[in-house]
Amino acid sequence: GQQVMQIPQYQHVQEGEDFTTYCNSSTTLSNIQWYKQRPGGHPVFLIQLVKSGEVKKQKRLTFQFGEAKKNSSLHITATQTTDVGTYFCADPVRGGNTPLVFGKGTRLSVIA
Amino acid sequence: DAGVIQSPRHEVTEMGQEVTLRCKPISGHNSLFWYRQTMMRGLELLIYFNNNVPIDDSGMPEDRFSAKMPNASFSTLKIQPSEPRDSAVYFCASSLSANYGYTFGSGTRLTVV
Numbered sequence: 001g002q003q004v005m006q007i008p009q010y011q012h013v014q015e016g017e018d019f020t021t022y023c024n025s026s027t028t029l030s031n032i033q034w035y036k037q038r039p040g041g042h043p044v045f046l047i048q049l050v051k052s053g054e055v056k057k058q059k060r061l062t063f064q065f066g067e068a069k070k071n072s073s074l075h076i077t078a079t080q081t082t083d084v085g086t087y088f089c090a091d092p093v094r095g096g097n098t099p100l101v102f103g104k105g106t107r108l109s110v111i112a
Numbered sequence: 113d114a115g116v117i118q119s120p121r122h123e124v125t126e127m128g129q130e131v132t133l134r135c136k137p138i139s140g141h142n143s144l145f146w147y148r149q150t151m152m153r154g155l156e157l158l159i160y161f162n163n164n165v166p167i168d169d170s171g172m173p174e175d176r177f178s179a180k181m182p183n184a185s186f187s188t189l190k191i192q193p194s195e196p197r198d199s200a201v202y203f204c205a206s207s208l209s210a211n212y213g214y215t216f217g218s219g220t221r222l223t224v225v
């Protein structure tokens with residue numbers, strides 16, 4: 001299996017600006033999960049996407065799963081300092097009910 | 113529920129010593145995972161248990177690493193002998209199954225000098 005690729009690796013934004021991180025795969029994904037890890041903390045589960053073209057929202061966070069199920073994105077509207085951290089996508093790289101393999105993550109810094 | 117509990121939070125040990133990391137998963141979760149996180153390699157899966165049985169240990173770096181899950185409420189990851197390159201944060205996570213969201217513990221930061 002191939003690890004999903006995340007871009008960008010780092011992103012610095014002014015507070016109030018929007019932020020997007022992308023997760024890409026060369027193969028079709030059965031599902032994808034997103035996690036957030038605060039500096040010095042542990043990964044925290046945000047959401048799971050399963051269906052082609054699925055869009056889910058959590059307050060200022062919008063998650064999308066591509067129509068071909070080969071990519072996903074996380075968009076944050078009007079970032080706040082509390083959004084600081086590293087955002088990971090993860091997928092069961094061998095499909096189905098197999099353990100998650102995590103992307104390298106996108107580290108978000110928010111300048112007040 | 114107190115979440116996934118790991119101990120110790122920090123461990124500093126000398127090269128060659130044995131290190132044992134401990135994990136208590138969330139009650140009712142059937143799957144348990146050990147991950148290692150470093151700046152260079154990110155989050156790497158070491159081993160995965162389902163219903164206390166090791167299912168996939170292909171991520172265990174070498175024979176110096178071993179993991180056990182004697183019952184549904186306890187797992188250990190042992191490194192013997194430890195080496196400086198083992199320095200990392202080791203996370204334990206549990207889930208209802210591999211296909212659900214994972215709950216991570218706070219991690220053990222291991223430093224081998």
